[in-house]
Amino acid sequence: MVVLKGIIIGQMFILRTLSQVKVMLSYTSVRITNKNQREIVLLKAKPCAWGKCRFCDYIDDNSENIPEMIRLNREVLSNVTGEFGVLEVIDSASCFELPEETLWDIKKVIQKCGIKKLFFESHWMYRRRLDEMREYFGIPIVYKIGVETFDNDFRENY
Secondary structure, eight states: OEEETTEEEOSOEEEOOGGGTOEEESSOEEEEOSSSOEEEEEEOOOOOSSOOOTTOOGGGTOOSOHHHHHHHHHHHHTTOOOTTSEEEEEESSOGGGSOHHHHHHHHHHHHHHTOOEEEEEOOGGGTTTHHHHHHHHOSOEEEEOOGGGGOHHHHHHO
């Protein structure tokens, strides 16, 4: 394991776009051990439904191969321990682009590992659907929404 500024990373990792504070893992899990302790997993998702943010490199990470996505996401989720009771799920789009099977697998991990709080990323266009996920998982969810999406010029002409 490697400790990186309070982040413990499994054996395989790739750091990419540090200026955006994006830590891309080779699909393993990360433990944040300082402020807001939590485990983080990077999962594969379908392409972002918005898909117009010119600066976004998440598009390089998504997939249309649902069976392979589900297999990979299950493998990653199997590394969650529940050590802090908090899980952050990052994916190559919004949480709403994760396969249904992966959402079910996250729900099982929440129950099995005693997760009490969940962090998700979501695009602004889903702002009226956030409570659907809260109801589905039955625990508090904190949503991360990039502020750059509020600037039309930056988002679409960068």
